[in-house]
Amino acid sequence: MDLIKEFLLESFPNADRTGCPDEETLLAFADKRLPTDHPARLHVFTCSECFAEYSGYCLELDMAKKAAGSLKTSHSEDKVFSTWGGVASNFSMRYITGTRIIKRFRQWISAYSHH
């Protein structure tokens, strides 16, 4: 797709930004929120300046989605961590060792509270 991107970036210069939509419209288009009959949809592919902005916003959105995805994964890892097996695997231990440590922790806590 390099060539197509280069084609759209180079072939339609519009330095005066004649007929260009505003930033919010381009963001909405990149986020697939723009109505299908909006004229800006066609304009983006006939104006290299707008296409540059639009492709930049697409990249930003992709990166944000990726970041949100990795955050979700880390949250699910947190859930795993709350189980004994999860604790063991997180500390690179065998399951049995993890459960033993948790038991020992519990014993310490109960001993401390009875003290």
Next chain:
Amino acid sequence: MKKQMLHLVGKNGEPVSPSLSAAVEAAYHWAVLSFPRVDSAIVANMAERLATSMHENREMVESERRYAYRSMKRLVSDFVRSKGESEIQIDHDNSLVRFACVTTSFQESIDRSILFQQLETKLNDRDRHILGMLWRHDYNLAEIANELQIDYVAAKKAMQRVRERVAKCMEAAKTKGVHVRARALASTQDMAEKWI
């Protein structure tokens, strides 16, 4: 992509505002991906100069993000164009130029502009719209049909027509001996085969 730290400061070394910094960094990452032939260190240098100039003229800048994208595009495009035109022979195998901004020779830039002119005449607004959607990779055929407000079969046919027009231009370019980077050509053909 390895994240490169940018040193974004004003003329007197004071840090720029977080919003300006975010705008310039986003534009920098976009430029690195959009112009893979240009060394990222050169783009970083441009981004740092742009941040300084935006910081100095911050009252005049309406939208930082918009301004950053527009300026980065102009700066990098001008750089690529001027490098292609100057075509300075640094050493025997021209490796330094190739390393810094790759072989953007004058002949290649002319060939590419011929190909782009052909594409421009062959593709209408709707074709370009379809290409733009294909470029994003996350549009499926149903979504393209919905975007164009046509049914599934018509969308498939429209995509087929775009493919044929692009392929025709490519073939014409090849037979005329137009030099287009092999990687770019392959990726475009891959796109055509994969999507259409």
